[in-house]
Amino acid sequence: MKTRIPFFKRFGSVPRGSGFRMDGYWVWCGSVIRGEDGRYHMFASRWAKSLPMFAGYILCSEIVRAVSDTPGGPYRFVEKVLPKSAPANWDARMAHNPSIHKWGDTYLLYYIGTTFRGPIPVAADAAGKAQCEESYANIRIGLATSKSLKGPWKTLPRPILEPRPGKWDAQIVTNPAPCVTGDGKVLLLYRSNTPQGLRLGAAMAERFDAPYERLSDGPVILETNGNFVEDPFVWWAEDHYEMLAKDMLGGITGEVHAGAHFRSEDALHWTPVDPPKAYSRRVTFEGGEARQLGCLERPQLLFNGQGEPICLFAAAADGPGGFHNASNTWNIAIPINAS
Numbered sequence: 001m002k003t004r005i006p007f008f009k010r011f012g013s014v015p016r017g018s019g020f021r022m023d024g025y026w027v028w029c030g031s032v033i034r035g036e037d038g039r040y041h042m043f044a045s046r047w048a049k050s051l052p053m054f055a056g057y058i059l060c061s062e063i064v065r066a067v068s069d070t071p072g073g074p075y076r077f078v079e080k081v082l083p084k085s086a087p088a089n090w091d092a093r094m095a096h097n098p099s100i101h102k103w104g105d106t107y108l109l110y111y112i113g114t115t116f117r118g119p120i121p122v123a124a125d126a127a128g129k130a131q132c133e134e135s136y137a138n139i140r141i142g143l144a145t146s147k148s149l150k151g152p153w154k155t156l157p158r159p160i161l162e163p164r165p166g167k168w169d170a171q172i173v174t175n176p177a178p179c180v181t182g183d184g185k186v187l188l189l190y191r192s193n194t195p196q197g198l199r200l201g202a203a204m205a206e207r208f209d210a211p212y213e214r215l216s217d218g219p220v221i222l223e224t225n226g227n228f229v230e231d232p233f234v235w236w237a238e239d240h241y242e243m244l245a246k247d248m249l250g251g252i253t254g255e256v257h258a259g260a261h262f263r264s265e266d267a268l269h270w271t272p273v274d275p276p277k278a279y280s281r282r283v284t285f286e287g288g289e290a291r292q293l294g295c296l297e298r299p300q301l302l303f304n305g306q307g308e309p310i311c312l313f314a315a316a317a318d319g320p321g322g323f324h325n326a327s328n329t330w331n332i333a334i335p336i337n338a339s
Helices: 054-061 132-139
Strands: 025-034 040-048 062-068 074-083 094-103 106-114 140-146 172-182 186-194 197-207 229-236 243-247 259-264 269-279 283-284 290-292 295-303 309-317 330-337
Touching: 025 054, 025 295, 040 094, 040 243, 054 132, 074 094, 074 106, 094 172, 106 132, 106 290, 140 269, 172 290, 186 229, 197 229, 229 295, 243 295, 259 309, 269 295
Parallel strands: 025 094, 025 330, 172 229
Antiparallel strands: 025 040, 040 062, 062 074, 094 106, 106 140, 172 186, 186 197, 229 243, 243 259, 259 269, 283 290, 295 309, 309 330
16 A cells, blocks of 8 residues: 555545534544445444543443545434343453454454453543553553454454463553554554553464564664653554554654654564654644534544545544543544645
């Protein structure tokens, strides 16, 4: 797939009412694919606004499917997809971070899942409760497959990627970023937490249902002078990988939590492109209004049949910034003009 950079110079204004939002829910993590029906199917996360935004996702996020006739939407809710496992399973109580792809005639829905004991805490007590801590510690990366975007979805009895005791990624594996390459292999980037900050790891499978093996014992190398990222999105650009990710400190792009753009030949060594800034939290809406969003993260690109990116999807929030200061969240759809 070919890309033209920088993305932000090709963005169109965001139409009012586009993207995906749901009354009564926090909405996050939108990943879109075009189906055989010619429509656009978004797999997104949601959880009830009766719980705090951050603690609520850890406890009871679920993945839903929404549909639109156009790439930018508006997307309309169709159904809940995950979790669907038996109560005793590893992913029985929460599903989040959906990323939808296709391998041959099989749809691949990557996600994180978890479970915990006891009831869901009430809103005032959610943060810091034992259930919240247990749920976060149990997060793993899973895969659901289906021959149709409408399901049924088959989940696996075990995660496809787990933390490794005694290694740099011993605490958590989250933020799955799969990439189906031209030869059918699947690269899987993921995030873990370390005392030095967030780090990305890389695993590879010979095909989607084969074991996912780490490409390196340590995290991937980002040439960023000590800065770090999360929320990667990866794609295969004919002969190399490219990645968008959230610039956590602002030292890569010059803006805290803006989108950073990288490339790599081997998925282990990543270099910022020139210029490295792919997008800003300052977004222009229809009519010319420019607004600084509190959050703009979990970037996901939609490509057309010629391999050109046509829309950037991201989790958006209002407010001054930060998960705890948002009153509303939605999945924004930013059109990308042809190069």
